[in-house]
Structures are given as C-alpha cells and as structure tokens.
Amino acid sequence: MNLAATLLRPRRRFRPHGAVLMAALVLGGIIVAAVLAGAFAPYPPRSATGTPVEAPSPSHRLGTNDLGQDLLSVWLHGARASLIVGFVTALLSTAASGAVGLLSVTWRPGRVPLLATTDGLLAIPHLPMIVLIVALLGPGLLHLIAALAFLGWPAYARVVRAQAQATVQRDYVEAARALGASEARIARTCLVPEILPLLWTKFLLTVRWAILMEATLALMGLGDPTQMSWGLTLNSAFAYPLLFIGDAWLWWALPPAIAVAVITLALSTIGQDFENWLNPASQRARRNP
C-alpha cells in the first residue's frame, strides 16, 4: 500500500480511550514526583544515613543500599535523571528529524547531502556506536543525551520526508504556489501542520527509547555514576554478590525495575494510540465489521 496515500487519508478526531488516560495519569504522577523529589524525599540521597544494606524500617522505608543511602530518596531522585535524558533527547532528536525531513523536500540543493547523511547514519549499528561514544566521551548525562540524539534522529526523518512529499503534491499546495506563495510560507502553513502529528508520535517514542537506553547503559556500568538514576541503582544492586541470597532484591532491585517498566509502558501506550490514530487501516477495521 502506498505510504503517501495511507498518510493522507482523512482522520477522525483523536479520542483517547481508558488505558491511555490512565497511562497519562501515571506519567504525570512520575513527573510530579521527580520535580518535587526534593520535598518528598526523607533524606538527601547522597548522604549515608543508615547502615549499609539494611532492610526496610520506619526510618528507611525502602531500606538502604551498599553505601547506606536511603533507597526511597534515591528512587525519587532517580526519576529526574531518567526524565531529563528522555525529554531532552526526544526534543533534540525530534527537532532534527523534522527539520531534516522537511528540508529534504523544500530545499532543493540540500536533498542529496541530507539523504546521504541520513542513510549513512542509519547504516551504523546502534549499540556499538553508543558504547563507543560513551567510552570516548566518558560517562555523563550530557554526553549520553548527545549520543542518543545523534543516533535517534535518522530513523524518522524518512517518514517525515515521505509525508512532506505527499503533501507537496496535493492540489491546494499547487494552488498556493501558483498564487505566488514563497517556499518558506508553503512549508510553514501547509507542510508543518501535516507532519506535526508524526513528530508528536516520534517525540513520545523517543522519550521511551532514551529512558530505556539510559537505564540499560547504567545497568551495564556505562552510565553516569554521579547521577542517581534507576539504572544506576540497578547496577549497584546487581553488583552486590548476596543480592539473591536473602531478600535484598525485593527492596533494592525491584522498585527501580518497576519504575522503569511502568514509565516505558505508559509512554508506549500513549504513543501506540497515536500511531493507531495515524494509521487509517485500523480505522477502516472499525468501520467494516
């Protein structure tokens, strides 16, 4: 089925259903917790306030880690690192994707170099590249964001391009051009509205991907050890040789694992619904029993 035709079908208004609303609520809750972590957390996360590897108690609701830091405070602050990486990466990556996709259609001389760069970057294997970049620049939140944004934008650029191309061929754009509108104005008024939904989807999916990557890399020991993140907590937990001998894993490893799972599930649910809305095939299914 022709991609352009698919993307141009008329759409219903976006009406999210129950699961998505719940997901949005959860996401909102996590964002609030991250922002207000300073207020909610019982102790400063970096202070060793208890004896190491203590089970949960009234003074330390989630117990302590191997340095004696309060795990609840670490968990609340961990949300910050994940969300920052997620949102900033998604912002940069989506902007780049959109820009490159649009420009490759509207800016004639830029078409070949832009496409070549996109394809070239797509040919580089993801994980080795990130591992290499982190080893090259050193672990650090900014480096990680840069690496992830750098690798994340090519994938959607082609999709944006396809949408822009299809739009450009439509009658009303031809008419606008005939009436003397400049390329820039056409881009602004005709193309951008059409690709915005695509970018929104990409944004959500990238937030999820970036959060996942950060957790994964931190778990592998390639993360930023100065940033309390869920991945880092998991890393120190799994490095503890007695983690599964006894019940330390319940209060040390499980909470950050659940947090990562929940946030990626929530983002995934919202993003999926968007994609379904974009893809008219599922809409037709609803029309034809």
Add this chain to the structure above:
Amino acid sequence: MTAVARAHILRFALLLAVVVILNFLLPRLLPGSPLSGATGDATVAFLPAAAQAEMRRTYGTDRPLSAQFVAYLGGLRRGDLGRSLATHRPVTDMIGERLPWTFALVGSAVALSAVLGAALGTAAAWRPYSAAARFLGPLVIGVGALPEFLVAMGLIVFLGIALRLFPVGGATTPFLVVSDLRGWLVAARDLLWHAALPATTLVIGLAPAFFLLSRNALVAVLGEPFLLTARGKGLGEHRILWHAWRNALPPLVTLLGLRLAVVVTGAALVERIFAYPGMGMLLFEAVARRDYSVLQGIFLTASVVMLAVNLMLDLLAFVLDPRTRRTP
C-alpha cells in the same frame, strides 16, 4: 540491469566506503591507548618497559596514522583483519568463533518472532471483535513494551534462580563430552536448554512488531471490496486468508529483513546479560580492553551485514512489488 538497480548498488558501494573509513578512525579516537587497556586495574598496573615497546612494535601503533591506514586497507583486501591486541589471535578467528552463536540465537529468535507474531496477528485480524482479539492486542503490546533488560532479569530471577528450570548463563555446559549419537542428542538438548532464556527474551521483544504488522495489514486487506466480492462468490475462508496474506507479505518481509540486518550486534545486551559468547559479548570485552583490531572487525562485520541485507531487501522489493521500480 536497470538504472534503479544500478543506483542501489552504487549507493551500497558508497556507504561501504564510508563505513570502512569510519571504522578505522573511530576506535582510534578512544582515549586510552591499546597499551593502557592491556593492563588491568586490579593489578599492579604496569608492564615492564621492554614489554611495552615490544607490543608497540608488533602492532604498529608507533607508526603514523596514514601508514596504519594503508596497512589496514591492505589487510582488508587479503581478508586479514589483523590480530587482537589482547589475545594476539587473528581477529577473523575470534569473529569466526562468535558469529555462528549470534546468528543462531538471533536468527532463530527472529524467525520464531515472525511466525508467532504472524500467527497471533492472523488470529486477531480474523475475528477482530472477539474477546480474545481485544485482549490479545494490548497484552502483546504491553509485554513487548517492557524493557529488554527487565525481561531478561525477570526470566533469570524467576525461571533460572527461583525455579532452577534453566541455566542463567553461557551457551553450553562446559566441556560436555560428545562421542556418540546419544552424546550428540545430549549436546543438542544442552544447547537448546541454554538458549531458551536468551531466545525467549529476544522473542518477547520482537514478536509484538510482527503481531501488529500482520494484524493491521490483514485487517486492512480483509476489509477490501475485492474480498467482499470473493466471499459473495462463495470462495472458502482458507482461500480468502491466503489472498489476504499475499498482500500482507511485503511489509512483513521488510520487517524481517530489517531485524536481520542488525543481527550482528542486535542482541548485544541479551548476550551480555546471559554471558552468551556471541558478537555482542565480544563488543563489550573489546571496548573494555581497548582492543582496536577487534573493535574494527566487529564494526566492519556489523556494517557490511547491515548494508548487504538492506541491498538484498531493496532488490527483493523489485521482485515482489513492481511499484517500487520507479526512481527511489
């Protein structure tokens, strides 16, 4: 050969050249010269000066960059990827030992995911309003949305440690003796037993995409007027399904190809968590030891495989779908 095919092949060649050059430069940009990688942290970390000079001479890291590049190109032409700085063995040997494990694991996981996803997708598309279909969709997507490392850890903790049903690492039991037919069967069972958890992790991550693709493609086709006509004419359900599948096949094959294209390092995380001796494991080890030669070899292999599979996909699209024979 048509112009379009030629264009594809030219693009492949260009990208290959870029990959070769990038491959050479990137590992050398890493801080930490190969010698500092050769001595570990947990020992009295210095090699006697004589040994260091020897290493530099052997690996030519004391020569200028241009001379190293020329040597690198010459080696590539001969199929020689140099020697590992850590083990002194030819890189091609090391890759040769690991690649089959990765291919086997990822290849079978992708195949399984495709079959499983397609089967579930067909079931969901056939009766889209049944309770099963409405339940299946979100379930598959939900499970697939879980982070890969969580799925892996979860499987390890519950199936491996708590229930002791599967081993939690490695590809085989060490030094299993294989001497007769019965031994072969035992070895085969051992292989499958060790591959169970890593393969399951991969399938859980990959199957949802195949499920979604099959279901959506089938649903779209099943609503098409021509099938309505066919039903009206009394064509059996099986024939209808087969027609529907013919339309759904191209995107499915594309997805399959895309997943296979990243086969070399696509399972790196899973390999690391399960200590599976594949290319992904080798990547982590090589980065830790600053083993330039091995890193170059891995990158090259991964990129070449990716480019080759993409090229094949593009050429295959020709055959499958005449509409793509216009200019790209």
Add this chain to the structure above:
Amino acid sequence: MRAAVVLAAAALLAASPASGQASLLRLTWWTDAGFPTPFAFSTLGPAGVVRLTLIYDTLVWKDERGLIPWLAESWRISPDGTAYVFTLRTPVRWHDGRPLTAHDVRFSFDYYRRHPFPWVDTSIIVKVEVRDRRTAVIHLSRPFAPFLENIAGVVPIIPEHIWRGIDHPEREQDLGMALGSGPYRLVDYRPEVGQYRFVAFGEYFKGHPRIEEIQYVTTPTERQILAVQNGQVDQAMASTYDVVRTFAGHPYLRVLETEPLSIARLMFHLDRPPTSLRPFRQAVAHALDRKRIAETITRGPAPVGSTGVIPPTDPWYNDRIQQYPYDPSRARALLRELGYQDRDGDGWLEGRDGERLQVELVATPIRDVELIQQMLREVGIDVRIRTVDPATRAQLGSEGRFQMLLALHTGSGGDPDYLRTWFTGGEASQFARGSVMRSPEYIRLARLQARTLDPGRRRTVDQLQLMLSEELPTLPLYYRRFFWIYDSRKFTPIATRGGLLNGIPLADNKVAFLPR
C-alpha cells in the same frame, strides 16, 4: 572366602580417595585469562599469570609459610649478592618426557631477554651460566634483595626444545605449545568462553596430583556466590566481609581469607596546585575518615590505610610513622594556613583570590568515590569527579593528567620492594606520572634496600615508610582481603604468604592440589 571379602574391602578402602580429594575440580574467574603460555596469557588482571603456574614451574615457590624449594632443591648466594647458584632437583621431566636441565634455565632467561615476560622485569639478570646439568648460576648486575621472591619465584622455566627459534611467541597458541614441567597439562581451551581443561601430569616430581582434572569456567563476579551455592562451581571469590558471615554455619562451604594485598589509595599530583602543597595533602588525610570508608566499602573490619603504604598487618610494617587521625577541624586549620577559608558563607572554601577550592578526582565507577566526595565536602573542598573506565584511567595516570587519582590494585604485600617500584623510576611514572617521590634521599634509600639483605634492610624500609608518611604522595585508604568460598569436600586452598607470585591474593596455589 571370608578373608577374601575382608581383603577386598580393605583394598577398596585403601583405593578410595582421602577426604578433601576429588576427581574433578571446577574453578572460576570473571573473565577469560588468555592462552596459558608465558607470552600469550592475558595481562588484564592476575588470573592469566596465575594460570600459567599449573603448567610451568619456577625455580622457587611459596606456600602458606613462605619460600620453598621447587625446581631448585637448594641454592647459594655469593657473598657479594650478585650470583645465585641453583642446584636443580632431578629427575624432573617435561610433559613430553624429556628431562629438564640447567640448559632450559639458561635458555629461558636468554629468551626472555629477547621476548620479555610481561609480568616482571628481568633486565637485572646479566647472564646465566650452566655449570653442569643440575647447576645453573644466575648473575645479576648488582645485588637485588627481592630476587628470590620476585623473579626466581615468578618467572616460568620454559623448554628449550619447544621455543628455540620461535620469533613471535605470542602467536603460538596450539595446545602443544603450552608444554611445561608443571603438575597439570592443558588439554582443552575455549577462548570465546574462557574455559580451560587441565589434566594431572602423573610423573610430576612432587607426586601424582591429588585432583585428576581441573576446569576453569567464567562466571560474572556477582553470580559466583550463587554458582558455588548451587554446586555449579567449587570456588567463588568475594571482597567483602558479609560473605564470611553468610557462610558461617555452612555444612561444607568454607571461606578462606587472604592477606590484605589489595590497596585502595588516593594519588596526588605533586606538580599541580593545590595537591602540590603538602599541607593540602595532609588536610585531605585528616578530612577523610578512612576507617569509616574501609568499613562501609568492605562491610567489615578492613585494615585502615597506613600513610607509610605498607599495611599494618604486614611483618614489614613500621608504626613509628606520621599518622593523620580523622580530624576535620585540623584539616580546616591546615587549609586556613594555606589561605583557604569560607569567605562568603556558602559552605565552600575559597582561596585568597576568591576562587572556590576545587579539585578533580579521576576514578573508575567505584563506590568509594561518593564517600570521599561527601567527606571532603564537609571541610569545604569541592571535589569534581571524573569517572572513566580502567583503560582511560590508566592512560590519564601515565600521562599525569590528574590532580587526584583513585586507584585500586593488588601488590601491597610480600617483598617490600614495591616502595621502590611504585614511587621511583620509570615504571612508577608509567603508572602515575607526577605522583612519585622526588627526594634524592628517598631514591637513594629505595635503591639501597633493594641491594641490602637483612638486618640492615629492615631499617631502610622503616625509613622509607616514614618519609612516605611525611611527604604523602599517596594516601592509602584501606586494604582489601579477598575471600574465597570453596567446597571443602573437594579441596582446601591455601593462602600464600605474601600473595601468589608477587602479591596476588588468588587461592589457586598448586600446592593445594599436590600430595603433602
């Protein structure tokens, strides 16, 4: 008939293995150790060089009490200390049956001159003379007190008939090349999984090894304890004390403690301010509660770092050195003398120019770093942490691109010559450029102790510790023991005195596998 049954029973009893004996022992390490020849073994970590010792022998060896004769059954040192006359035990055979003679000893050291043995520097050996088949004389360029422990006890003797004429020894990785005189032969090696299979060499000069087959497999460190509990391996390694408590009442798993041979220490760059200022370094020493760091990281009573570098549990330890008890107010007083005070009340110290006191700490991602940062924050020092992986850390160290560097490595035990190699000379600079002792007196004494045998040596080593404690080029934080959890039904490892080879706290000493 009855007699026959009794005889048969007696024969069976006699033939059954004594307790602590097994036909298969499975040991583990966290990574592959390379192909076990003296040229191809992996230098990343201590496992590679230790694995060699199963296949190859050295002139002398160590057990839990100290140096013992091995290939050499006796030795004499010339009065001037430059010649060692070794009388070899006979008959000793290589794995292929050929006899080991003094010619092999000479060949070994000659060959190492052209193809250096990556673990020790043998350049102090001038020549090896063969007096007869059993007698080899090693001539040194000058007297060297650590010779027996650090060279004769470490350098493997290789067979001349195998290695003669080989130009690239590191490339020789066929099983047949790993041929030595040691108690085990290598029969299988899988490099991609780091699995080794060793089988006992029946004609070993110390007797048929008690364990018939030894396998090495790789297990990630954090899974080793689980693995030894499940019986998948027979030994696991840990570096914290809580392990000991966990296995306290276990029916068959025991814990072996090694000497505290692993040291965690802070290195200061002596050319860059503020670490170039001695009062600053002393302030840091007072500001860090080393006892608490030790107890938190090792979860037990680890020996606290001694400013003279040699651990307090070591026989060479000198307690008459400058101590720096935990005293944050003293730290602040020292810093104030240097002109650092909190001038604007923000909790951080500023210098006379108003600039905040900031120091960069280079380290691998280990937990100690957080504690250090917290404790120095309490006296107002802003520590910026630069986290790198081990390879980068080693490079930054060798290039001197650091102000403070946190290093964790083995070797703080055995012969005290490390006070010379870590703090003077080319090798020290390779490790940590800028953090060496420059005082000519220290260098002179360091060289002197290497040439002197006891009792004079003791005094010089004491003096070196005192000088280190005063100058503080490095601040030892604590010393780690390694803990080996092992299945006592299968074998009993020993804790080598002073560490295996030079200062390695591994438990794979072949003495444990041999009949007593």
